[in-house]
Amino acid sequence: MSLPSHSAHASSERRLRGLYRGLSAADRDTLLAFAEFLAGRAAAAPISIPAPEPIPRPEEESVIRAMKRLSATYPMLDKARLLNETSQLMTQHVMQGRAAVEVIDELEAVFARHYQRLCEACE
Incomplete structure:
Protein backbone atom coordinates (compact mmCIF):
# COMPACT_ATOMS: atom_id res chain seq x y z
CA MET A 1 0.00 0.00 0.00
CA SER A 2 1.48 3.37 -0.92
CA LEU A 3 1.03 6.47 1.17
CA PRO A 4 -0.69 9.52 -0.33
CA SER A 5 1.41 12.57 -1.07
CA HIS A 6 1.29 15.47 1.36
CA SER A 7 -0.58 17.72 -1.12
CA ALA A 8 -3.16 15.04 -1.94
CA HIS A 9 -3.61 14.42 1.77
CA ALA A 10 -4.10 18.13 2.53
CA SER A 11 -6.58 18.51 -0.32
CA SER A 12 -8.62 15.53 0.87
CA GLU A 13 -8.56 16.85 4.41
CA ARG A 14 -9.89 20.26 3.32
CA ARG A 15 -12.61 18.58 1.28
CA LEU A 16 -13.63 16.39 4.22
CA ARG A 17 -13.76 19.37 6.57
CA GLY A 18 -16.03 21.21 4.13
CA LEU A 19 -18.35 18.24 3.85
CA TYR A 20 -18.38 17.78 7.62
CA ARG A 21 -19.41 21.41 8.20
CA GLY A 22 -22.40 20.96 5.90
CA LEU A 23 -23.81 17.97 7.80
CA SER A 24 -26.42 17.91 10.51
CA ALA A 25 -25.33 16.99 14.06
CA ALA A 26 -26.70 13.44 13.65
CA ASP A 27 -24.90 12.98 10.32
CA ARG A 28 -21.66 14.30 11.86
CA ASP A 29 -21.95 11.64 14.56
CA THR A 30 -22.49 8.99 11.90
CA LEU A 31 -19.49 10.21 9.92
CA LEU A 32 -17.30 10.15 13.03
CA ALA A 33 -18.44 6.63 13.89
CA PHE A 34 -17.62 5.49 10.35
CA ALA A 35 -14.21 7.20 10.47
CA GLU A 36 -13.46 5.45 13.77
CA PHE A 37 -14.49 2.13 12.20
CA LEU A 38 -12.16 2.74 9.24
CA ALA A 39 -9.29 3.82 11.50
CA GLY A 40 -9.69 0.65 13.56
CA ARG A 41 -9.72 -1.46 10.43
CA ALA A 42 -6.59 0.27 9.11
CA ALA A 43 -4.81 -0.29 12.42
CA ALA A 44 -5.48 -4.01 12.06
CA ALA A 45 -3.69 -4.08 8.69
CA PRO A 46 -0.22 -2.58 9.21
CA ILE A 47 1.39 -0.74 6.33
CA SER A 48 4.62 -2.28 5.14
CA ILE A 49 7.36 0.32 4.75
CA PRO A 50 10.06 -0.79 2.32
CA ALA A 51 13.65 -0.76 3.49
CA PRO A 52 15.92 1.96 2.14
CA GLU A 53 17.77 1.13 -1.06
CA PRO A 54 21.33 1.98 0.00
CA ILE A 55 23.47 3.67 -2.61
CA PRO A 56 27.14 4.02 -1.63
CA ARG A 57 28.31 7.57 -0.98
CA PRO A 58 31.05 8.54 -3.41
CA GLU A 59 34.24 10.07 -2.03
CA GLU A 60 33.67 13.30 -3.95
CA GLU A 61 29.99 14.25 -3.98
CA SER A 62 28.17 17.54 -4.41
Whole structure:
Protein backbone atom coordinates (compact mmCIF):
# COMPACT_ATOMS: atom_id res chain seq x y z
CA MET A 1 0.00 0.00 0.00
CA SER A 2 1.48 3.37 -0.92
CA LEU A 3 1.03 6.47 1.17
CA PRO A 4 -0.69 9.52 -0.33
CA SER A 5 1.41 12.57 -1.07
CA HIS A 6 1.29 15.47 1.36
CA SER A 7 -0.58 17.72 -1.12
CA ALA A 8 -3.16 15.04 -1.94
CA HIS A 9 -3.61 14.42 1.77
CA ALA A 10 -4.10 18.13 2.53
CA SER A 11 -6.58 18.51 -0.32
CA SER A 12 -8.62 15.53 0.87
CA GLU A 13 -8.56 16.85 4.41
CA ARG A 14 -9.89 20.26 3.32
CA ARG A 15 -12.61 18.58 1.28
CA LEU A 16 -13.63 16.39 4.22
CA ARG A 17 -13.76 19.37 6.57
CA GLY A 18 -16.03 21.21 4.13
CA LEU A 19 -18.35 18.24 3.85
CA TYR A 20 -18.38 17.78 7.62
CA ARG A 21 -19.41 21.41 8.20
CA GLY A 22 -22.40 20.96 5.90
CA LEU A 23 -23.81 17.97 7.80
CA SER A 24 -26.42 17.91 10.51
CA ALA A 25 -25.33 16.99 14.06
CA ALA A 26 -26.70 13.44 13.65
CA ASP A 27 -24.90 12.98 10.32
CA ARG A 28 -21.66 14.30 11.86
CA ASP A 29 -21.95 11.64 14.56
CA THR A 30 -22.49 8.99 11.90
CA LEU A 31 -19.49 10.21 9.92
CA LEU A 32 -17.30 10.15 13.03
CA ALA A 33 -18.44 6.63 13.89
CA PHE A 34 -17.62 5.49 10.35
CA ALA A 35 -14.21 7.20 10.47
CA GLU A 36 -13.46 5.45 13.77
CA PHE A 37 -14.49 2.13 12.20
CA LEU A 38 -12.16 2.74 9.24
CA ALA A 39 -9.29 3.82 11.50
CA GLY A 40 -9.69 0.65 13.56
CA ARG A 41 -9.72 -1.46 10.43
CA ALA A 42 -6.59 0.27 9.11
CA ALA A 43 -4.81 -0.29 12.42
CA ALA A 44 -5.48 -4.01 12.06
CA ALA A 45 -3.69 -4.08 8.69
CA PRO A 46 -0.22 -2.58 9.21
CA ILE A 47 1.39 -0.74 6.33
CA SER A 48 4.62 -2.28 5.14
CA ILE A 49 7.36 0.32 4.75
CA PRO A 50 10.06 -0.79 2.32
CA ALA A 51 13.65 -0.76 3.49
CA PRO A 52 15.92 1.96 2.14
CA GLU A 53 17.77 1.13 -1.06
CA PRO A 54 21.33 1.98 0.00
CA ILE A 55 23.47 3.67 -2.61
CA PRO A 56 27.14 4.02 -1.63
CA ARG A 57 28.31 7.57 -0.98
CA PRO A 58 31.05 8.54 -3.41
CA GLU A 59 34.24 10.07 -2.03
CA GLU A 60 33.67 13.30 -3.95
CA GLU A 61 29.99 14.25 -3.98
CA SER A 62 28.17 17.54 -4.41
CA VAL A 63 25.27 18.44 -2.16
CA ILE A 64 22.90 18.28 -5.16
CA ARG A 65 24.09 14.77 -6.04
CA ALA A 66 23.74 13.76 -2.40
CA MET A 67 20.12 14.95 -2.42
CA LYS A 68 19.47 12.85 -5.53
CA ARG A 69 21.21 9.84 -3.99
CA LEU A 70 19.28 10.14 -0.73
CA SER A 71 15.98 10.62 -2.58
CA ALA A 72 16.69 7.40 -4.48
CA THR A 73 17.75 5.64 -1.25
CA TYR A 74 14.53 6.68 0.51
CA PRO A 75 11.85 6.72 -2.25
CA MET A 76 9.14 6.05 0.35
CA LEU A 77 9.60 9.44 2.04
CA ASP A 78 7.38 12.41 1.22
CA LYS A 79 9.87 14.93 -0.11
CA ALA A 80 7.56 17.82 0.84
CA ARG A 81 7.99 16.88 4.50
CA LEU A 82 11.77 17.01 4.09
CA LEU A 83 11.79 20.33 2.25
CA ASN A 84 12.22 22.68 5.19
CA GLU A 85 15.21 20.89 6.72
CA THR A 86 16.90 20.06 3.43
CA SER A 87 16.50 23.55 2.00
CA GLN A 88 17.98 25.06 5.18
CA LEU A 89 21.02 22.82 4.82
CA MET A 90 21.30 23.63 1.12
CA THR A 91 21.17 27.36 1.94
CA GLN A 92 23.89 26.96 4.56
CA HIS A 93 26.09 25.36 1.91
CA VAL A 94 25.39 27.74 -0.97
CA MET A 95 24.93 31.07 0.80
CA GLN A 96 27.06 30.64 3.92
CA GLY A 97 29.83 28.46 2.49
CA ARG A 98 29.32 25.54 4.84
CA ALA A 99 31.40 22.54 3.74
CA ALA A 100 29.64 20.05 1.48
CA VAL A 101 30.84 17.09 3.55
CA GLU A 102 29.22 18.51 6.71
CA VAL A 103 25.97 19.31 4.92
CA ILE A 104 25.82 15.86 3.33
CA ASP A 105 26.41 14.22 6.73
CA GLU A 106 23.45 16.17 8.11
CA LEU A 107 21.31 15.41 5.05
CA GLU A 108 21.93 11.71 5.60
CA ALA A 109 20.84 12.12 9.23
CA VAL A 110 17.70 14.03 8.19
CA PHE A 111 16.64 11.33 5.72
CA ALA A 112 17.37 8.55 8.24
CA ARG A 113 15.42 10.37 10.96
CA HIS A 114 12.39 10.87 8.68
CA TYR A 115 12.52 7.21 7.68
CA GLN A 116 12.61 6.16 11.34
CA ARG A 117 9.60 8.38 12.12
CA LEU A 118 7.71 6.89 9.17
CA CYS A 119 8.41 3.37 10.43
CA GLU A 120 7.34 4.29 13.99
CA ALA A 121 4.14 5.91 12.73
CA CYS A 122 3.20 2.75 10.85
CA GLU A 123 3.76 0.40 13.82
